[in-house]
Each structure stands twice: as structure tokens, then as C-alpha cells.
Amino acid sequence: MTSPSRRRLVLALGVAAVAAPLPGCGFQLRGPRPLPFSSIYLGVSAHSDLGATLRRRIVANGSTAVVDDAARADVRLEILQSAPEREILTLTGAGKVREYELRHVMRFRLVDRAGNEWIAPTTISAKREYNFDDSQVLAKEQEEALLFRDMQADLVEQLMRRLAAANP
Numbered sequence: 001m002t003s004p005s006r007r008r009l010v011l012a013l014g015v016a017a018v019a020a021p022l023p024g025c026g027f028q029l030r031g032p033r034p035l036p037f038s039s040i041y042l043g044v045s046a047h048s049d050l051g052a053t054l055r056r057r058i059v060a061n062g063s064t065a066v067v068d069d070a071a072r073a074d075v076r077l078e079i080l081q082s083a084p085e086r087e088i089l090t091l092t093g094a095g096k097v098r099e100y101e102l103r104h105v106m107r108f109r110l111v112d113r114a115g116n117e118w119i120a121p122t123t124i125s126a127k128r129e130y131n132f133d134d135s136q137v138l139a140k141e142q143e144e145a146l147l148f149r150d151m152q153a154d155l156v157e158q159l160m161r162r163l164a165a166a167n168p
Helices: 004-019 049-061 134-164
Strands: 039-042 065-067 075-091 097-112 117-131
Touching: 039 049, 049 065, 049 075, 049 134, 075 117, 075 134, 097 134, 117 134
Parallel strands: 039 065, 039 075
Antiparallel strands: 075 097, 097 117
């Protein structure tokens, strides 16, 4: 017979043997990646949803300051296009809309003080589909607004990853 303390020791050694290789597997939670510049000018209004979201994400990152004067910034983000779109996807037999496809396309570039491109004009996009019911118009309008906000947040995350990987 084995004593309870001996069983605990064997159990602890078994758990340690199983858990030992886990730190070496390379898994890491995706957290904020530092941006390769110390200041940025955002070429989008700070009062727009996109501008406010971008400003918040960059400031939360901690390593880069958002400045209001393009001449003082290390780099300048130029939003060349930001266009949310809605397109009919399917119709019912009676000709009423059954589904919509929502798209948000953003085109941007990153330029330094000297005019050198860190990121050439790049297009990123997000799309969502949703069912439409004209008997619930108000609820579907709210759903559409929520989907557009979700797509914008997705685009900001894509943009932040591109900014973190930028090279002069």
C-alpha cells in the first residue's frame, strides 16, 4: 500500500512531466504590438467613428503618440477611401429583398515626413450578410448598424496589424 503523501508526489510529478513541454510550443496570446514609429498623424477626423476608434487603439498600444500636426509626426496615415456599401443579395419570389450583403472597403497609405511611403496604397475590406424582413424594419436597421460597427472594428484591427508590420 502506498501512503497518501506518496500518491500526491507521484501525481505532482506526472502533472509536471505533462505540463513541462507546453511553454515551449510557441503559443502566445495576441496582444498589442508596438508600432515602429513614435508619433503618427491620422488623416481622418477625430470626431468620426473611424477616427475615434483608431485614436483609441493607437493610444492604448502605448508606444506611439497621436499628434494633431502632420509636420510634427514621424508618419502620417492617409485614408484614401472609406466606403460602407449595401447591396441586395437575394430577392423573394414577390420581388422583396430577402438578404443584403454589407461591405466596408478602406484604402490607405502610410507616409513619413519626407514623403517616403512606408505602406503603399493598400485596400482592406470586410463583408457581412444578413437576412432582411420588411415586417421588422427598425430591428433590421439596428442590426445593420451593428454589423457596420463590427466591420469597422475588424478593419481597424487589420489596419493596426499592418501599421505594426510597417517598414520605412
